[in-house]
């Protein structure tokens with residue numbers, strides 16, 4: 001199998017299945033395999049069938065290692081601890097790692113930064129073109145409008161999502177803070193509903209909703225005393241994120257070690 005082929009972590013998950021389908025329909029991309037946690041219900045199932053397609057004769061394995069020896073890149077939408085373990089395995093095998101997982105702790109982020117000294121890692125809280133363009137718009141808006149406008153970031157996702165605020169909301173918050181020349185950690189007001197008292201000038205706040213099958217909604221509002229400007233993004237289909245992840249994997253193979261973002265992949269600077 002060609003070293004340009006792609007291995008999929010969490011191949012039975014919502015994003016894993018979508019990534020498999022995207023690889024199989026992308027000319028020039030090939031599937032090295034997929035894996036799930038040991039004992040998971042999808043181990044041994046045909047990966048194509050799991051993705052809602054015809055059988056492809058590759059079954060879901062229960063560890064990264066076998067597949068990594070056949071792969072040039074690993075695409076990973078799983079959970080923070082799992083992605084860090086996978087990054088260690090990818091580094092041992094010299095395989096590029098595309099991480100879409102969100103909700104990392106500061107310590108986990110630091111370990112990924114360290115591992116990116118050994119392999120190319122592309123990591124983004126949102127793999128879509130639209131959201132990555134939106135971050136640039138939010139940065140410019142925050143810079144132009146200044147502290148007289150309160151920034152509130154709203155996100156809504158399906159009922160099964162476990163982390164909050166979403167990785168995308170945090171990316172948008174970081175972009176807004178960058179536009180104002182501050183660090184999000186110093187100005188984050190946290191999540192609406194946990195806040196008390198009047199709003200502090202310069203704070204960037206987050207509002208979260210979970211329900212049903214919502215794929216991903218994000219809105220950034222700049223609320224002034226006489227006007228409100230709102231920028232928004234709606235994800236209609238998970239295939240959007242899968243498409244970005246496959247583009248990132250193909251881009252990362254052969255790149256020097258380093259921690260990259262989707263803005264690097266998309267050439268957005």
Ligand SMILES: NC(=O)C1=CN([C@@H]2O[C@H](COP(=O)(O)OP(=O)(O)OC[C@H]3O[C@@H](n4cnc5c(N)ncnc54)[C@H](OP(=O)(O)O)[C@@H]3O)[C@@H](O)[C@H]2O)C=CC1
Nearest residue numbers: 010012013014015036037077078100101102125126127241
């Ligand atoms: N950056 C982006 O553009 C996007 C990011 N995401 C993020 O991706 C992540 C996954 O989302 P989603 O697909 O909805 O979640 P799912 O829970 O549907 O998928 C995760 C999959 O990983 C599996 N898994 C758990 N442990 C392991 C392991 N040790 N090895 C291999 N596989 C394992 C899970 O299996 P089991 O269920 O048996 O535990 C599950 O099948 C989340 O953090 C989400 O926020 C999602 C969409 C877009």
Ligand SMILES: O=C(O)C1=N[C@H](C(=O)O)C[C@H](O)C1
Nearest residue numbers: 102125126161166167168216
């Ligand atoms: O969990 C999801 O589904 C999504 N997660 C990402 C996030 O945390 O922002 C990206 C997308 O919005 C879908």
